[in-house]
Amino acid sequence: VASTFSQRAVAVYEHFITGLTEEVLERLPAPGEAFDFVDAVAKEVPIRVLAQVMGLPAADLDLFIDLGDRLIANTDPEITDVVWGRDDTDAYRRFPFRSPYGKRLWDLGREVVAGRLREPGDDLLSKLLRAEVDGDRLSETDLDNFFSILVVAGNETTRIAIAQGVLAFCQYPEQWDRLRAGPDLIEAATDEVIRWSCPTHFMRRTAAADTELGGARIRAGDKVVLWYVSGNRDEAEFADPDAFDVGRSPNRHLSFGRGGPAPVPGRAPGPAGGQGGAGRAGPPGEPVRAGRRAAPDPVQLHQRAQGAAGPGLGMSPIRIVLILTENWTMRPSPDVAGLVQFAVEAERAGLDAVMVSEHVVLGPSADAAGLPANPRDYALPGNQDPATPWPSPLVLLSAIAAATTRIRLVAGALISPLRHPLTTAKDLATLDRLSGGRLVVQPTVSWHRDEYDALGVPFGQRGADPGRATRDLGRSLERLASEP
Amino acid sequence: VSHSGKHYSFGPIWVEPQPARPGGPDLWFGGSSLHPRLIARLVRYGSGFNPLGPAGDLAPLAAAMAAAGRRPDELEYVGGTRGDFPGPDAVADLDQALAAVPAQLARGFTTICVKPSQFIDDAAAIGAFCRSLAAKAASLDES
Numbered sequence: 001v002a003s004t005f006s007q008r009a010v011a012v013y014e015h016f017i018t019g020l021t022e023e024v025l026e027r028l029p030a031p032g033e034a035f036d037f038v039d040a041v042a043k044e045v046p047i048r049v050l051a052q053v054m055g056l057p058a059a060d061l062d063l064f065i066d067l068g069d070r071l072i073a074n075t076d077p078e079i080t081d082v083v084w085g086r087d088d089t090d091a092y093r094r095f096p097f098r099s100p101y102g103k104r105l106w107d108l109g110r111e112v113v114a115g116r117l118r119e120p121g122d123d124l125l126s127k128l129l130r131a132e133v134d135g136d137r138l139s140e141t142d143l144d145n146f147f148s149i150l151v152v153a154g155n156e157t158t159r160i161a162i163a164q165g166v167l168a169f170c171q172y173p174e175q176w177d178r179l180r181a182g183p184d185l186i187e188a189a190t191d192e193v194i195r196w197s198c199p200t201h202f203m204r205r206t207a208a209a210d211t212e213l214g215g216a217r218i219r220a221g222d223k224v225v226l227w228y229v230s231g232n233r234d235e236a237e238f239a240d241p242d243a244f245d246v247g248r249s250p251n252r253h254l255s256f257g258r259g260g261p262a263p264v265p266g267r268a269p270g271p272a273g274g275q276g277g278a279g280r281a282g283p284p285g286e287p288v289r290a291g292r293r294a295a296p297d298p299v300q301l302h303q304r305a306q307g308a309a310g311p312g313l314g315m316s317p318i319r320i321v322l323i324l325t326e327n328w329t330m331r332p333s334p335d336v337a338g339l340v341q342f343a344v345e346a347e348r349a350g351l352d353a354v355m356v357s358e359h360v361v362l363g364p365s366a367d368a369a370g371l372p373a374n375p376r377d378y379a380l381p382g383n384q385d386p387a388t389p390w391p392s393p394l395v396l397l398s399a400i401a402a403a404t405t406r407i408r409l410v411a412g413a414l415i416s417p418l419r420h421p422l423t424t425a426k427d428l429a430t431l432d433r434l435s436g437g438r439l440v441v442q443p444t445v446s447w448h449r450d451e452y453d454a455l456g457v458p459f460g461q462r463g464a465d466p467g468r469a470t471r472d473l474g475r476s477l478e479r480l481a482s483e484p
Numbered sequence: 485v486s487h488s489g490k491h492y493s494f495g496p497i498w499v500e501p502q503p504a505r506p507g508g509p510d511l512w513f514g515g516s517s518l519h520p521r522l523i524a525r526l527v528r529y530g531s532g533f534n535p536l537g538p539a540g541d542l543a544p545l546a547a548a549m550a551a552a553g554r555r556p557d558e559l560e561y562v563g564g565t566r567g568d569f570p571g572p573d574a575v576a577d578l579d580q581a582l583a584a585v586p587a588q589l590a591r592g593f594t595t596i597c598v599k600p601s602q603f604i605d606d607a608a609a610i611g612a613f614c615r616s617l618a619a620k621a622a623s624l625d626e627s
Contacts, residue, residue: 015505022504122618130622318589318621321562322614323599330600330607342600342610349614355597374569376576376602410512412534421492422499429503437504442512442534 016406019436020048023405038163046158050150052406054112055123055350061151064108068152070101096148109147110140122350124150157199164197168244175246189246195253196244201229203257228254319352321410324396326357328389329375336391336399343400346407353408353440354400356393358415362386363450381447394427401435408438416443418455512562518545526559527552532595534562542591563593567602578603578620585624596621 024044029035047065051058073079074097082089082100095102112125120126128138128146138146169176179189207222218224231254233241238248324339334342343354362384369382379388397409409431416424432439446452452459486495503509512532515522518540526533527548533539539561546556565584567576581603585596604613 019504119615120619121615122622126619127622130619318585318624319560319595320617320621321595321597322617323597326599327601327607330605332607334607338607345611346614349611350618351614352595374572374574376567376569376599378566378599412512422494422497426499428509429499429501432503432505432509433501435504437509439503439509440512440532441509442514442532444514 015408015437016052017045017049019438020405021045022436024048037166038159042159042162042166043155045162046155049158050154053124053150053154055116055121055125055348056112064105064151065155067101067105067108068148068156071097071099071105071148072152072156074099096145102148105148105151106144109144109151112147113143121348126350153200160199161194161197164199165193168193168196172244175244179246185246188249188251191251191253192244192246192248194255195232195238195248195251198229198232198253198255200255202227226254226257228257321353321355322346322351323355323357323412325355325390325393326379336396339391339396340399340403343407344403347404351407353410355410355412356391356396357413358393358411359388359390359446359448359451360415360418361451361454362388362390362448363454365450366448394431397439398431398434401431401438405436406438408440409435410440410442412442413444413446414441415446415451417445418451418457510560512560514562518542523548527554530559532560532562534595534597536564539563539591539593557592560595561591561593562595562597563588564597565599565602567599569602575605576602578617582620582624585621589624 024041028040043065047061048058051061054061070080070082074082074084077083077086080099080101082092084098089098089100092098092100092103095106113129116123116126116129120129125147128143169179175189179185203226205224205226207218207220207224209220211218213224231237235241237252322342324342327334327339327342332338339356346354357379364386365382366384366386366388367382369380371385372378372380372383377383393411393414397411400407400409411428414424428439428441449459485497485499487493488495510531511529512534513522513525513530514534514536516535516537518535523545526545533545542556542561545559549556549559563585565581567578567581569576581598588596598617600610600613604610
């Protein structure tokens with residue numbers, strides 16, 4: 001299952017994350033008006049990604065995020081009212097960070113898990129409930145810990161990196177200019193932001209074997225604190241470590257522990273193989289390792305879960321496309337608005353795409369080959385009742401774009417010779433924008449001469465060169481895209 | 485933009501807004517056979533191959549992709565399911581239809597089209613159908 005995380009899967013999520021980021025930015029106040037960047041952007045983007053991962057409405061997550069903040073800032077009286085070291089937290093000693101909010105998160109997590117057990121989807125949590133690790137299903141404690149880690153690590157680190165990254169670019173505007181002039185630097189710049197911001201300052205691990213590190217003797221079972229924030233400024237590793245340098249290479253930062261920034265969407269991790277997270281936490285034989293299964297170290301569990309179910313994005317290598325047209329045999333027969341609802345349900349269930357095919361009109365020869373034995377079968381050349389309903393694909397997909405946020409929209413058979421390529425290019429560009437880049441188009445020709453005749457388009461030319469309209473469309477789009 | 489071709493000529497003209505993505509929407513192509521023009525189209529513009537039926541030998545496509553400096557697996561290969569109807573007025577069984585999927589996955593097809601009306605008649609059951617489909621797809625993927 002580790003192969004889940006293909007570059008292609010990442011590319012799909014790139015579209016999704018780009019789209020939701022644009023949504024977040026569009027909601028900002030007009031230029032010149034002050035706003036809180038952390039609340040409006042740095043916090044909002046990871047929340048929306050998390051909502052997708054958990055298959056929950058984004059609005060439900062505010063509470064989780066607030067609890068996560070109080071949990072992790074358990075020594076900061078500005079953030080939590082139950083402060084470790086000041087208040088009596090003995091009653092919560094078995095919960096994360098000895099915090100009452102750890103207990104709240106576990107309780108809420110169990111409610112969400114129960115919901116996913118009742119109605120499984122393709123979100124990460126549903127996958128995790130089905131996942132086996134080392135031959136075992138995840139225990140209730142594993143799931144409790146996983147849920148808190150997802151809520152805390154899945155939003156807090158990204159929030160800090162985004163906010164600190166923007167701050168760094170404000171402080172070093174020449175680095176911003178450099179990135180704008182050389183967009184190829186984006187991967188190196190992302191690593192540098194993660195090194196520079198180091199969202200997780202330190203991590204505690206439990207030594208699995210006796211060893212010696214930097215002259216200090218460490219015995220099996222000792223708790224060891226790893227200061228990532230110090231490692232990220234190590235002069236022996238980084239030239240001029242205090243400089244913020246968007247072109248820094250190599251950049252073996254430790255912000256996600258040993259093994260590199262695998263959890264960052266937008267790139268594929270190294271081979272995780274069967275070693276799961278332990279392999280990422282350190283190479284075999286690495287003396288300082290995550291805790292044992294009996295008392296799961298949340299970080300190990302987090303990484304193990306990624307090995308089992310991808311990078312926390314709920315992606316399956318199988319992408320299911322729900323065909324929306326050709327469903328007139330269902331009762332009540334879904335009208336056009338009903339098909340929008342189908343798409344909403346498909347997105348909610350975690351399917352990848354909806355597909356809408358096309359005939360502009362049908363003529364008397366549409367059923368020349370006879371109707372199929374079962375009306376539920378596929379519509380094929382010459383097997384259709386001339387009155388078969390085929391809604392306008394681009395209008396229908398526009399309505400679906402407005403009602404959904406993630407699912408891809410496939411115009412599965414757009415009969416391009418029937419339209420002027422510029423009209424098509426404009427409609428497609430507008431729909432691509434409306435959907436935040438979720439559009440897929442399959443240009444095609446139709447087998448149906450009556451359709452060409454009715455629209456006054458010569459059928460013969462299509463026969464002579466079935467690709468011509470496609471080619472013209474492709475060129476139009478290519479040129480549109482290449483214009484500055 | 486301007487363009488001069490056999491069928492259309494125009495420009496210079498301005499077409500705004502442009503697509504959300506620099507390369508425009510993803511383009512899939514298909515056809516009843518993997519003929520040379522289809523291969524050329526896929527290599528030049530394609531992000532996916534949706535053959536709408538048996539795809540035949542994929543080797544010529546892979547070779548053409550490689551010759552153009554593109555990795556064959558850059559293309560998304562789109563397969564499908566087809567219900568086997570026990571009678572003229574009966575729905576097909578989803579598990580039976582999905583049994584054809586692993587062989588497609590083995591050939592590199594990762595995207596599978598499903599038409600719900602082949603498997604259910606009740607439009608109100610679409611949500612449950614989609615969830616069941618997602619769960620079954622995930623278990624195929626784990627097997």
